[in-house]
Amino acid sequence: MACLQPVRGTHDILPKEFRLHRFIGDLAASIAERFGFEEIETPIFEFSEVFERTLGDTSDIVTKEMYTFQDKSGESLTLRPEGTAGVSRMIISNGLTQKLPLKYFYRGPMFRYERPQKGRYRQFHQIGVELLGISQPQADVEVIALANMLLKALEVSGNITLEINTLGNLVSRNHYRKVLVDYFNDHREDLSEDSILRLDKNPLRILDSKDPGDRKLIERAPIFNKYLDSESEIFFASVCRKLDALSISYHVNERLVRGLDYYGHTAFEFKTDALGAQGTVLAGGRYDGLIAQMGGHDTPGVGWAAGLERLSLLIKKEPTRKRPIAIIPVATEQHDLAISIANRMREEGYNIELAYQGNLSKRLKRANRLSCRAAVILGGDELERGKVGIRDFDSGEQMEAELGALSSSLLKFNSDC
RNA sequence: GCGAGCGUAGCUCAGUUGGUUAGAGCACCGGAUUGUGAUUCCGGGGGUCGUGGGUUCAAGUCCCAUCGCUCGCCCCA
Secondary structure, rough: HHOOOEEEEEOOOOHHHHHHHHOOOOOOOHHHHHHOEEEOOOOOOEHHHHHHHHOOOOHHHHHHEEEEOOOOOOEEEEEOOOHHHHHHHHHHHHHHOHHHHHEEEEEEEEOOOOOOOOOOOOEEEEEEEEEOOOOOHHHHHHHHHHHHHHHHHEEEEOOOOEEEEEEOHHHHHHHHHEEEEEEEEOOOOOOHEEEEEEEHHOOHHHHHHHHHHHHHHHOOOOOHHHHOOOOHHHHHHHHHHHHHHHOOEEOOOOOOOOOOOOOOEEEEEEEEEOOOOOOOOEEEEEEHHHHHHHHOOOEEEEEEEHHHHHHHHOOOOOOOOEOOOOEEEEEEEHHHHHHHHHHHHOOOOOOEEEEOOOHHHHHHHHHOOOOOOEEEEOHHHHOOEEEEEEEEEEOOOOOEHHHHHHHHHHHHHHOOO
């Protein structure tokens, strides 16, 4: 029986949910297009090195969180855990750094070997954008504005707030890290077990700790802003000023950090309180060091990604779709006619449900259940006079129409649901 | 990987201190109505009670293991 279950953390996407995914994805693609971002797709697996190289050997991520396996030739492959590394590899492989700046939108499944939680799965789906080749704050603001516009268009429920922070440039960040490590070392005995480990592996992440004891220490911890050099300061101020100019509201969260070394300057997250512990709906930042770290020419980049599963949980209104019209033969004698009328109407752009089987009552019942707007009823008596019945499911009225002028008679039944 | 809670029909759930043949609503299928949907009435199919083991005269109920789900921790690229 175990084999008939989906693998832990994966799930089937049935039509209702799929419509929602497509709605979000299509809307995102179209808004991205307004900003000049073109949609691309990279493979859903890469040589493991693509991801390992970007992550370094530091964290749990490589050992614990990736879907890594060997293929038949012995190559180590990894199902992509996120989009940026693949896009970066694509840019290097195709020599696209000749044509900077590059603006890409992508969507598709991602894989992480994690324990499932609310809005968090082993196979999940993301949309994302990357803007490469621009080291000025305009790029950061462009991608944030795009994200903001998308969330607004989606009319997502829950209080979504934009939190933003700067991680500074490399010099500032190293300086701050040193100060932070010193501070926490002085209070080592008060740190949680997890955070003592983080002190060595990833000290900035302590600022994100949920442990109440840690949080007290964090409140009094040195703040990043004070250790920014002037370049970092000017950069962040410029991002904020431009957001103000666009009337995009944000909250500066000095504790907002990123785990990996290639991140710098802007980091941002759109968060909601409606999803428990998994409150980040859309997150991104500047990753100027990434492409160089992967072995390409030093190329700045900034982008974000958002999970469709989480976004879906926040969508209030169902996406609409065109209601179909049913073509219903009364008896088997009309089946051939029905299928040819159905196809003709489809060629003219109508959504047509052909009633395949059952008596008239059942066919109508089924058409009704499929939320058809109307039914074209093909009965022997009417057809002899060159007519068909048209039943309006909303009003309950039924009228006759010329078979030859069917298409125009159906025009008024174009509606969404 | 760690912790807690939960697994009874497609869905939501009931099932007494362990006691005969495991129930309801919704959904589905059929009929009333073989040329007219939603309403109504009548009927029907569906379950190895997540799985395996144990205790017991007797287990959906108690115990152990395992799988899964949910929420949280770690991690969050």
